[in-house]
Amino acid sequence: MPKPPTLRSELAEGRNPMALGRVCALTQRFLAKPEQAGRLIEFLWDDDEGVASRAADVLERVTRGHRGTSERVLAPSKEALLGLLAEAVPKKLRWNLALMLGRLPLTATEARRAAAVLESWLNDPSSIVKTTALQGLADLTRHDPSLLPTVLDLLRIQGRSGTPAMRARSRLLVPRLEGSGKRRASRPSLRPGQPG
Secondary structure, three states, rough: OOOOOOOHHHHHHHOOOOOOOOHHHHHHHHHHOHHHHHHHHHHHHHOOHHHHHHHHHHHHHHHOOOHHHHHHHHHHHHHHHHHHHHOOOOOOHHHHHHHHHHHHOHHHHHHHHHHHHHHHHHHHHOHHHHHHHHHHHHHHOOOHHHHHHHHHHHHHHHHHHOHHHHHHHHHHHHHHHHHHHHHHHHHOOOOOOOOO
16 A cells, blocks of 8 residues: 655655646645644755745745734744745745745844845846845835835835836835835824823
């Protein structure tokens, strides 16, 4: 009787590292049982680029739009994920990490550290890595509003001179971030002892 496939063997399926393989089926499985999605994290460091890339792809899909799932699945591995960010090489791994960063419960210091890495990815040869780095930078401003002026400058520059995908993403992000900056600036400051 053949052994059932392991999670790693399912992640290894694919003609090349960029191939989807069983990503869609695995995403559905973990959406049904999100408490098990943390098992994917260990595979982000796999020596097989396809395994690491597909594990990141499934994690990104499972945590997208599901705040509770993001916190349960990603938060326990926050330090490891921030460390991986600086070492990640495969482009599919990079772009999925960039999209997941904003879902982590980051301190302002951690957000600045992550922003420095994402800013360096704006020189990546891959347009999708550069575009998701812009999205990640925009998401990080929620964790550290002091990043907002720099990120807006980068988005305006890339909105004029980036790849077509970067220009399109910048056009979406600039108005949103400008609006959030105005809302922050218009909030009255509280005096000591005043209820928040």
